[in-house]
Amino acid sequence: MSMLALAASQSPKVHLTSQTRIIAAVLALAFMALVLELIRRNRLQERFSVVWFVAGLGMLVGAAFPGLLSLVADAMGVRDTNVALFSIVLLFLLGLALNFSVTMSRQATQITRLAQEQALEKAREQANSDENGSEAKRERLES
Amino acid sequence: MRTLVFIPAWNEEDSIAAVIAGVRASIAGADLLVIDDGSADTTAARAREAGALVASLPFNQGLGAALQTGYLHALREGYEACAHLDADGQHPPAEVVRLLDEIYADRADLVIGSRYRDPGKAESDDYKPTISRRIGIGVFRFFLTLATRQRFTDTTSGMRAANRRVMAMFSEQYSPDFAEIESLQLAVREGLRVEEVPVRMLERAGGSSFLTPLRSAFFIFKGLIVLLVGQFRPRHIGASEQ
Numbered sequence: 001m002s003m004l005a006l007a008a009s010q011s012p013k014v015h016l017t018s019q020t021r022i023i024a025a026v027l028a029l030a031f032m033a034l035v036l037e038l039i040r041r042n043r044l045q046e047r048f049s050v051v052w053f054v055a056g057l058g059m060l061v062g063a064a065f066p067g068l069l070s071l072v073a074d075a076m077g078v079r080d081t082n083v084a085l086f087s088i089v090l091l092f093l094l095g096l097a098l099n100f101s102v103t104m105s106r107q108a109t110q111i112t113r114l115a116q117e118q119a120l121e122k123a124r125e126q127a128n129s130d131e132n133g134s135e136a137k138r139e140r141l142e143s
Numbered sequence: 144m145r146t147l148v149f150i151p152a153w154n155e156e157d158s159i160a161a162v163i164a165g166v167r168a169s170i171a172g173a174d175l176l177v178i179d180d181g182s183a184d185t186t187a188a189r190a191r192e193a194g195a196l197v198a199s200l201p202f203n204q205g206l207g208a209a210l211q212t213g214y215l216h217a218l219r220e221g222y223e224a225c226a227h228l229d230a231d232g233q234h235p236p237a238e239v240v241r242l243l244d245e246i247y248a249d250r251a252d253l254v255i256g257s258r259y260r261d262p263g264k265a266e267s268d269d270y271k272p273t274i275s276r277r278i279g280i281g282v283f284r285f286f287l288t289l290a291t292r293q294r295f296t297d298t299t300s301g302m303r304a305a306n307r308r309v310m311a312m313f314s315e316q317y318s319p320d321f322a323e324i325e326s327l328q329l330a331v332r333e334g335l336r337v338e339e340v341p342v343r344m345l346e347r348a349g350g351s352s353f354l355t356p357l358r359s360a361f362f363i364f365k366g367l368i369v370l371l372v373g374q375f376r377p378r379h380i381g382a383s384e385q
Binding site for chain 2: 108112116120122123126127130
């Protein structure tokens with residue numbers, strides 16, 4: 001990353017050495033392998049994996065075609081490609097974090113309702129057993 | 144009218160039995176439900192010994208979730224009126240009867256027991272708050288009154304009575320974080336009749352307040368955000384029962 005930053009800061013065009021590109025590609029592949037491994041071990045559900053897979057692919061594409069980045073930067077009207085890269089990544093992560101907060105809120109509500117249902121179910125059981133208990137007592141008294 | 148009185152309790156083993164006995168003695172004919180909010184002590188066992196029905200939440204969920212459990216139970220079991228009071232002995236059960244009377248007479252949908260007889264003051268004969276608490280009370284009073292255009296004096300009172308319209312609404316939507324204040328705002332926004340009744344309250348029997356000045360400041364800040372956001376919530380009038 002620091003090499004990338006250095007290379008880009010020297011000129012507006014992206015000059016990636018093949019060494020950096022190979023490192024970036026290897027990192028991207030390792031990341032995707034990690035995602036696959038997490039799914040395989042049931043540590044990550046498939047529905048959450050898609051976005052991470054796409055992120056890994058994006059890294060791979062960036063490594064393979066460095067010219068794309070300067071195209072994107074031009075389209076954004078940003079002179080420095082680094083700024084373009086960092087703002088895209090930052091926005092992506094921000095959106096993802098917000099999405100996780102939304103998911104967490106929904107799950108917290110669901111957990112609360114689950115706990116409430118379970119508590120009320122137990123109370124109903126208690127009410128039934130109290131009723132049976134008092135009925136049995138009454139029967140015993142009557143007989 | 145079939146009435147449910149529910150008591151949210153979190154680690155209140157010292158006072159719960161006395162509160163249950165008080166409710167039994169003062170509110171004749173009402174069914175009783177204790178909602179044990181994941182207590183680590185023997186609150187649930189003591190409540191059962193005292194003859195109350197107990198709904199035990201498997202882990203601590205906060206006051207809002209506990210109260211919602213009570214409203215949910217009241218709604219499902221077909222109670223026509225319900226009331227709740229704190230488990231720490233601050234709320235004399237005899238005063239709850241006066242709140243319920245307002246519900247029975249259909250003068251209000253939701254009745255709040257206020258410890259202030261004089262709406263202009265942040266203290267009363269039997270309640271002398273600390274300075275940070277007094278600021279908090281004043282701020283919430285001001286902003287809740289601003290938000291609802293209705294005068295409230297005791298915004299965080301945990302002594303309330305309600306009818307089925309309120310049960311239907313609160314069992315669907317009840318903020319776990321800021322239950323007392325947001326529920327008032329919500330009820331007024333949905334067009335329900337909310338009324339305050341001055342009541343006598345006692346000093347808390349045991350334990351101290353959890354609020355330090357820093358916590359109070361954070362509490363107030365959070366409350367204001369909740370109120371502000373609440374003003375932009377969608378209304379669904381007519382969605383509730385009746």
